[in-house]
Amino acid sequence: MGQNDSLTGLASVQKAFALLDVVASHHRGMSAKEIAAELQMPLPTVYRLLKTLVASEHLVHLKDESRFGLGYKLHALDKSLRRQVGTPPSVARLVRELHVRADAAAYYAVHRGEDIVVAHVVESPTRPRITPMGFGFNDAAHATAFGKVLLAAMDADRCRTYLQRHGMPSMTAATITDPVLFDAELEGVRASGIAVEREEFIRGASCMAAPVTTAAGQTVGSVAVSMDPSDFHARSEEVSVLLRDVASRVSRALRGTPLLGR
Known part of the structure; x- marks a missing residue:
């Protein structure tokens, strides 16, 4: 056809x-x-x-x-989308701090409707983001650290429906595409409170992410970093501590704002 x-x-x-x-x-x-x-x-x-x-x-x-x-009308639509997705200035400052302290590209992702979307990115010429993970990226959640965090927070039926709708394509040889293995991966995320992906989205970059939560413990977002795999291996313990700290502070910054009700 x-x-x-x-x-x-x-x-x-x-x-x-x-x-x-x-x-x-x-x-x-x-x-x-x-x-x-x-x-x-x-x-x-x-x-x-x-x-x-x-x-x-x-x-x-x-x-x-x-x-x-x-x-140029599309530029206005882009600006309106950014307002609707909404990253509060306090959160944007913390994501920038994460970028500086981790010496890595930093990301903030959220649930938006039935999607998992990147709401804010901080990068630099020496620590660029993963292409195409800019604002609005909402693909391949199964192969990203922030996606795993948000999928792990879903109940089993919702997660299954999400993965059936979006699929689990192989992005690289390291991508987890087997549903049973992926369920085990998400269980590990729930147990540790940290998600990692080692060149699962693209060769040459690995990521780590931590959940952003409400006071009741509901996961509403994720902060993440990406870096060179060798750097990731050498610094993963240090970066995981930093991610937990920033995720906790982002959680506190969001509490009491309308974003938590989405």
Whole structure:
């Protein structure tokens, strides 16, 4: 079945989102013919959608290059998304402190609806984040330390449903993809209060995470760091102590805020 077959019965808004996704995936934008070819969508349909999306400022027509690129309205949507996900300044400061003290890229992840999403990242040129784990990343929770923390906090049915919906693809040779082995992994996270992943998401980077909790002990988020595997091996004990400390302080900073009710 071609992609056009899967799009035929979809509403125009779904086709528009598919078009936005494909334009976003090309750093220089795309011509109408390129979009039509990649989506296997009739060229007149593409032109009609492009006209609508340019008028709404979700796309811009780069006339000199005969291409279409992302529009500036999407920047406003990004800003609104960041406000809705909401990382309080006190938490952002603690994540930055974690970055400095651990000498590693630092992350804060939360539950948002049925997703596990990165809400804040602090990195530096010498300690960059894992690509693509920027703000809004919500994939491969089974292969990330912060994802394991939040999955371990779910009841068995919810966790099973999450993994069935998102799958457990093999990201690297080290990714745990067997459900029985993964259940044992999550049990270890619950017992120790720390999650680790050793090059399970991407080769050349390992992570460690700790839970952020309410006063009642409900896990509502996770703080994590990523680093070179050799550095991770040498410093894992030191970093685990630091993560527990920062996670505890983030938990206290969040208590009494609306974020805990999500």
